[in-house]
Amino acid sequence: METTSKKKHICVLATGGTIASRPTPNGLMPALSGEDILAMVPDLxxxxxxxxxxxxxxxSTNLQPEHWIRMARAVAERRTQYDAFVVTHGTDTMAYSAAALYYMLENIDRPVVFTGSQLPAGVPGTDAEQNLLTAFHAALGGRAGVYIAFGGRVMFGNDARKLCTMQLTAFGNINRPLAGCFAGGRLTWLAEPPVSTGAFRLHDQLDTRVGVLKIVPGLPPKMLEAFVNAGFRAVILEGYGLGGIPDQESPMNFLPAFQYAKDHGCCLVCTTQCTYDGVDMDSYEMGVRAQQLGVEPGGTLTTEALLPKLMIELAEEV
Structure with missing residues (x-):
């Protein structure tokens, strides 16, 4: 951690979550302030x-895209006043929020590090202190970009996913190497962040008319048409394997629904239900036919990353 004569100036944005929770008759609820949490780790x-x-x-289950806007604006408004930002956040939707800010804070020139915990701060066995230390080491390390620091790992903000409901190593990096790891009180960087190619830009407009449809055996294609009829401008299709979705060989043929979506101006993006490796819609006939009807491959991006990315792109369409 930085120990130069001039201390770095860090802004903590507290949003609640398990790290801030205390027991109530109805279960855990956020109650601790950000200052309360920081007081438990005086070394910071x-x-x-x-x-x-x-x-x-x-x-964080209750967080919505409007809250991503608040977080992004809070960073943008204070960007030149601080060396880095740490965002304390609930784990359930942290991957969505981190991915959102990854795209909303284009060319951010300082670290923005999300963290939280599986157990509330201050309780026996909590992971809160270790995760905060990891986050602050990443923040003070000075590498610009949006990250998640959790379970001894530092992940790029648009490639993390919550994989475990109980284990303290709850998050995994998907389709990109770890940015860094924290052990023995030391942070080791493992991968370089993307190179910024321009000035900082805040994208604080989101079109939330983006849906997610998981393809399962027996799902009728009319479900996709229902999204279109409900006014969704884009739908992320979670297909099988490399991006498989039933075609003309199946009684649940989605090809006519793809055409329906195309005719009504609804963008379709296909990702995979598999955790790793992404989609390749050129491998099978069904993927090729889907692309001919306008379905776009989501590559190696997760649903958590595709969702805010599409919301930004739709909002900024001319």
Whole structure:
């Protein structure tokens, strides 16, 4: 961690989550402030100057795209005042929020690091302190970009996914190498961040008319038509394997539904239900036919990354 004579200035954006929770008669609920959480790890203030902004106080299950906008604007408004940002966040939707800010904070020139915990701060066995230390090491490391720091790992913000409901190593990096790892009180960087190619730009407009449809055996194609009829401008299709979706050889042939979506101006993007490797819609006939009807391959991006990316692109269409 940085120990130069001039301490770095870090802004913590607290949003609630398990890390801030306390028991109630109805289960865990966010109750601790960001300042409360920081007080449990006094070593942090010995290493850097910290300001804490209580942006939200929510279980992350209740976070919506409007909250991504609040987070992104909070960073953008304070960007030149701080060396880095740490966002404390619930685990359930952290991957969505980190991916959203990854795209919303284009060419961000300092670190923005998300973290949280599987167990509330201050309880026996909690992972909160270790995750905060990992996040602050990443923040003070100075590598620009949006990251998730969790379970001794630092992941790029658009390639993380919550894989475990209980284990402390809850998040995994998907289709990209780890950005770094934290062990023995030391952060080791393992991969370089993407090179910025321009000035910082905030994308704070989102079109939330983006749906996700998981393809399962027996799912009628009319489900996709229902998304179109409900006014969705884009639908992410979670297909099988490399991007397989039933075609003319199946009684649940989706090809006419693809044409229906195309005729009504609804963008379709296909990803995979598999965790790793992404889609390749050129491998099988069904994928080729789907592309001929306008279905776009999502490549190696996860649903968590595709969702906010599409929301931004739709909002900025001329």
């Amino acid at each position: 203030r010995a290493r850097c100057d910290i300001d804490c902004v209580q942006l939200l106080q929510l279980d």
